Each structure stands twice: as structure tokens, then as C-alpha cells.
Amino acid sequence: MLFFVFFIFVFLLKGQQEFSLNQAIDIALENNYKYRISQLNVDYSSxxxxxxxxxFAPTVTIDHSQVEISDYALQQQLAQQEGFKQLLRALDLGEFADQIPNTAFRKVYRSSMTVNWNLFAKGLALRELNERKLRHTILEIEADQAKLNTVFSVREAFYNLFIAEELMEIAKLRLKNTDQRVKQVQQFVNNGLRNNAELLRWQLQYSQAEEELIRAENGLSNTQKQFVFVLGMQMTEKAKTKRPEMSENLFADITEEMIKNLSVDDLNDMKKSILENQIAIDNKFYTYGKFLPSVNVKYVKNWQQSNRA
Known part of the structure; x- marks a missing residue:
């Protein structure tokens, strides 16, 4: 019987992975998709x-274009200008022909800059900014709640696993002590110092200790599975808690405020409802703002540069 007990003990110790409480919390937060999505939503909202x-800032638009005349088109322009000058000279207007500038261009550069500043758009920009801030606060509340729920789930699973391991140790110790007592009483019976009734009583207690060990083993297996599930991991090894120091309090850093926020599930829903109501009020006032005029300032500058042929 005792060999069977030691076999179970060695089997349970083989292939175990230890976790501290902080390690378990970090792993759970990393694997919890709800918490990670809530964090991404907060970042996007920022x-x-x-x-x-x-x-609220002005928009600046800059355009630039470049036109290059082909050799054939350039020669046509030059020929037209020269033909016109020859006509003037034939009409004895040569002095005017010499004053005509060369208007044929090889390249033309055109640029423009437009500055548009919407000073007042019926309060639309301000309303959108306030709504984004309020919705950002809502997302922060959801992210904090997701983190808090995950942390407490890990703590509960860690504590249950810790207790299950302790119960397993107690069950093994009881079975070991009962086995020693059965052997001791057996010697007493063989020497005529005890009767068979007492031996049967201790053998019955040994059977009960075996049943208790099996129940503890099943309980430990279930809590290990629950612990791994909370961590969001897929493990072939058995999970095991790192033995804390006797003076260490597993829940020392839990504040009263954290417990209150977790115990009152409707508190965050109420906060979010208040913020949603404020958004609705802002939208209502914006409907009146649609009757107000819009103020817009626009500045446009164009310039051109040409390279003569």
C-alpha cells in the first residue's frame, strides 16, 4: 500500500511547472484577449x-506643376513669332518688331498654396472633441474593469490551487502515518498485546485515508485545470504554485477600494451610463448650434516661373 502512495507522489511531482502569483497574473493579462482588446481601444481612443x-488647426494645401514644351512645339512658336516680325518689317514697322519679346517658353513652373482655417464650424469640432474625451473615459473604465476581473480570477485560482496542494500534502501525511500505525498495531497483535478488533479499526482508517488521498488528488487535478484555464495557457505539464514564505500574505496588496469596485458590478455600468448621458446632452445642444453661422478664413497664393527658349 505504501508503495502505491509513493508512486502517486512521484507521478504528481513529475512534469510540474511552478508559478508565482505575480507570474500567473502577468501571463493571464498577456493571454486575456478581452483585456488586450480593451487596451488597444484605449490607445486608439487616445x-x-x-x-x-x-x-482646430488650419489646413494647408500646396500644389506644384511643371510643363515642358516639346522641340516641335517650340520651333512652331518661334517660327510664328519670327513670321509676325517679318510681316511688321515688310510694313515698314521694323522698330516695333524689334521691341516684341520672345514669348516662347521651354518650361513653365506653376505653384499654389491654399490655407483654409475653419474658425467656427457651428461648434462641431468642440462637440467631437468632448465626445472623444468622454468615450475615452468609458474605454478606460472598461479596461480597468477587465484587468481587475482578470487579476482577481487569477488570485482566486492561485489560492484554490495552493489550498488543494496543502490538502494533498495533508492526505499523504495522514496515509503515511496511518500505514505506520497499522504496521505497529499488527506487531502488537502478533505479540498478543492488541486484539484483532483494534487492527481492523486501523485498517478501516487506512482505507479512509486512501479515499481521502484519491479525493485530494482529484481536487488538485481539477484546480490545476482551472488555474491553467484562467491563465489562458495550453500545458502538458501540471501547474504548481511556488511555495510562498510563511510571512507572505497572498492578498496583502488588495486594497479596500479594489474590493469595493469588484464587488459592486453595477458601479462601472452606472459611471458609463452617466458619461453616455452627457454625450447625448452635448449632441442635443449641437442641434441648436446648427442654426449658428460658420466662420471660415481662406488664403490663396499662386506663382509661376518660366524658362524662355
Missing amino acids: KNILQGYLN
Whole structure:
């Protein structure tokens, strides 16, 4: 019987992976897709707020074009100009012909810059900025709640696994002590110092200790599976908690505020409802703002440069 107990003990120790509480929390947060998505939403919302501020800035548009005349078209332009000058000279207007500039261009560069500044767009930019800030706060609340739920789930699973391991140790110790007691009573019976009834009683307790060990083993297996599930991992090894120091409190860093926020599930929903209501109020006021005029400033500058042939 005792060999069977040691076989179970060696089997359980083989292929185990230890986790500290902080390691378990870090792994769970890394593998929890709800928490990771909430973090990505918060990051994206932060960029949206920056975009909301940029909506107040003017927009600048710069255009540039370059036109190059082909050799054939250039020769045609030069020929036309020279023909016109020859006509003037034939009419005895040579002095005017000499004053005509060369208007044939090899390249033409055209550029323009437009600055458009919407000073007041019926309050649209301000409303969008406020809404983005409020929705960012809502996403932060959801991210904090997702993190808090994950952390407490890991703590609960870690604590349950820790207790299951302790119960397993107790069950093994009880079976070992009971086995020693059975052997001791057996010697007493062989020497006539005890009767068979007492031996049967201890043998019954040994059977009960075996059942208790099996229950502890099943409980440990279930808590290990639950612990791995909470961590979001796929493991072929058995999970095991790193033995904390006797003075270490597994829940020492849990504050009263954290417990209150977790225990009152409707608290964050109420906060989000208040923010959603504020967004609706802002949208209502914006409907009145549509009757206000828009103020827009626009500045345009064009310039051109040419290379004469």
C-alpha cells in the first residue's frame, strides 16, 4: 500500500511547472484577449483625442506643376513669332518688331498654396472633441474593469490551487502515518498485546485515508485545470504554485477600494451610463448650434516661373 502512495507522489511531482502569483497574473493579462482588446481601444481612443485637437488647426494645401514644351512645339512658336516680325518689317514697322519679346517658353513652373482655417464650424469640432474625451473615459473604465476581473480570477485560482496542494500534502501525511500505525498495531497483535478488533479499526482508517488521498488528488487535478484555464495557457505539464514564505500574505496588496469596485458590478455600468448621458446632452445642444453661422478664413497664393527658349 505504501508503495502505491509513493508512486502517486512521484507521478504528481513529475512534469510540474511552478508559478508565482505575480507570474500567473502577468501571463493571464498577456493571454486575456478581452483585456488586450480593451487596451488597444484605449490607445486608439487616445489618438482620436489628438485628432480632435488637430481639427482646430488650419489646413494647408500646396500644389506644384511643371510643363515642358516639346522641340516641335517650340520651333512652331518661334517660327510664328519670327513670321509676325517679318510681316511688321515688310510694313515698314521694323522698330516695333524689334521691341516684341520672345514669348516662347521651354518650361513653365506653376505653384499654389491654399490655407483654409475653419474658425467656427457651428461648434462641431468642440462637440467631437468632448465626445472623444468622454468615450475615452468609458474605454478606460472598461479596461480597468477587465484587468481587475482578470487579476482577481487569477488570485482566486492561485489560492484554490495552493489550498488543494496543502490538502494533498495533508492526505499523504495522514496515509503515511496511518500505514505506520497499522504496521505497529499488527506487531502488537502478533505479540498478543492488541486484539484483532483494534487492527481492523486501523485498517478501516487506512482505507479512509486512501479515499481521502484519491479525493485530494482529484481536487488538485481539477484546480490545476482551472488555474491553467484562467491563465489562458495550453500545458502538458501540471501547474504548481511556488511555495510562498510563511510571512507572505497572498492578498496583502488588495486594497479596500479594489474590493469595493469588484464587488459592486453595477458601479462601472452606472459611471458609463452617466458619461453616455452627457454625450447625448452635448449632441442635443449641437442641434441648436446648427442654426449658428460658420466662420471660415481662406488664403490663396499662386506663382509661376518660366524658362524662355
